[in-house]
Amino acid sequence: MHAPLLDPRIIAVPAVDHSHEPELRARLDGKAKPPGSLGRLEDLAVQLGLIWHPAPPRAERAAVFIFAGDHGFAADRVSPYPASVTRAMVEAYLADCAGVNVLAKAAATEVRIVDGGIDAEMPPHPRLIDRKIRRGTRNARHEPAMTHQEAAQAITAAAELVREDIAGGLDIVAIGEMGIGNTTSAALITHALTSSPIVDCVGRGAGMDDAGVAHKRAIVEQAAARAQPTAPLDVLAEFGGFDIAMMAGAVLGAASSRRPVVIDGFIASAAALLAVRLQPAARDYCVFSHRSAERGHRVLLDAMQASPYLDLGLRLGEGTGALMTVPLLRAAAGILNDLAALSDVLAGRIGPYA
Numbered sequence: 243m244h245a246p247l248l249d250p251r252i253i254a255v256p257a258v259d260h261s262h263e264p265e266l267r268a269r270l271d272g273k274a275k276p277p278g279s280l281g282r283l284e285d286l287a288v289q290l291g292l293i294w295h296p297a298p299p300r301a302e303r304a305a306v307f308i309f310a311g312d313h314g315f316a317a318d319r320v321s322p323y324p325a326s327v328t329r330a331m332v333e334a335y336l337a338d339c340a341g342v343n344v345l346a347k348a349a350a351t352e353v354r355i356v357d358g359g360i361d362a363e364m365p366p367h368p369r370l371i372d373r374k375i376r377r378g379t380r381n382a383r384h385e386p387a388m389t390h391q392e393a394a395q396a397i398t399a400a401a402e403l404v405r406e407d408i409a410g411g412l413d414i415v416a417i418g419e420m421g422i423g424n425t426t427s428a429a430l431i432t433h434a435l436t437s438s439p440i441v442d443c444v445g446r447g448a449g450m451d452d453a454g455v456a457h458k459r460a461i462v463e464q465a466a467a468r469a470q471p472t473a474p475l476d477v478l479a480e481f482g483g484f485d486i487a488m489m490a491g492a493v494l495g496a497a498s499s500r501r502p503v504v505i506d507g508f509i510a511s512a513a514a515l516l517a518v519r520l521q522p523a524a525r526d527y528c529v530f531s532h533r534s535a536e537r538g539h540r541v542l543l544d545a546m547q548a549s550p551y552l553d554l555g556l557r558l559g560e561g562t563g564a565l566m567t568v569p570l571l572r573a574a575a576g577i578l579n580d581l582a583a584l585s586d587v588l589a590g591r592i593g594p595y596a
């Protein structure tokens with residue numbers, strides 16, 4: 243109903259042509275290894291091959307986009323930490339000393355920090371990308387977190403950023419977030435989009451104890467009783483998060499530019515489900531990094547029939563799991579592009595010993 247608010251260019255996601263899958267599988271089977279012996283890395287290679295077809299997949303330049311935004315119902319103590327931590331962590335990202343920075347270095351990945359709606363006046367910084375929609379969302383327990391215009395503006399701004407970066411030569415997009423209270427927002431979005439019981443969607447977030455989780459669940463129940471949206475843009479506007487809206491936009495931006503997008507944990511997966519509901523063709527561009535320890539993640543993964551690659555008990559967000567998956571994309575592309583054919587190896591057509 244509200245989809246016309248979105249720029250047609252970001253919704254225009256070319257469908258991946260699955261008819262090329264048998265030829266990609268045959269190529270992998272003909273490599274110098276027993277067929278299937280690289281396991282799920284081969285599935286990832288096929289996914290990248292389909293995304294890039296007919297060109298060989300490229301996986302050199304990667305960037306992680308961290309979208310930051312505050313949430314109105316942080317005032318309802320849905321997180322063990324105050325909203326001011328959002329800004330403090332963004333300052334740590336800019337000072338290059340947070341989890342995302344450390345893991346980005348390990349994964350040879352560039353970092354983009356985007357202010358989508360931090361509840362603070364951020365002084366200009368050369369590496370802070372200012373796309374602030376508003377200083378935090380409204381409290382979704384009492385009223386819609388954002389207007390439809392704000393939701394569409396956030397999606398579009400992020401999609402544009404990602405599309406420009408890809409036009410400049412980016413091969414891999416990874417997404418993450420920072421926003422105190424955003425596991426509550428993601429729980430509401432999960433509940434609204436999948437109709438799963440609230441109890442299955444609410445978890446400990448940044449570390450709530452049992453009493454905290456019960457309180458958080460009560461807040462979610464009140465918001466869910468106030469509004470029962472089902473269309474994706476309505477769900478986003480009601481339960482919001484500029485961080486989540488922008489991650490959904492980043493997924494559409496990557497998919498509409500035919501590039502893979504690595505989805506981080508629970509919150510990023512809620513954004514991915516929004517993007518997929520807005521444009522189902524976007525699903526084939528999503529690579530799900532890891533199984534988060536956050537309770538509701540399983541519901542989202544099931545809804546998208548996704549099986550992530552890593553299972554390390556991560557529950558940080560900040561794009562950290564997505565970053566650890568970037569090397570897997572490089573490995574998968576390498577298998578498809580550079581691994582010799584078994585027939586060449588057996589016939590000695592492999593050049594002299596080094």
Ligand SMILES: Cc1cc2ncn([C@H]3O[C@H](COP(=O)(O)O)[C@@H](O)[C@H]3O)c2cc1C
Pocket residue numbers: 320321322323327331419420421422423424425426446447448449450558559560
């Ligand atoms: C120091 C710190 C750094 C973080 N980095 C990511 N998150 C994670 O925790 C938040 C979600 O949990 P909740 O919904 O319970 O607030 C998000 O900002 C998420 O990125 C952090 C949280 C904290 C406290």
Ligand SMILES: O=C(O)c1cccnc1
Pocket residue numbers: 425446447448506507508509510534535536539556557558559560
């Ligand atoms: O999986 C996540 O994204 C997550 C889980 C808990 C807290 N913050 C993020």
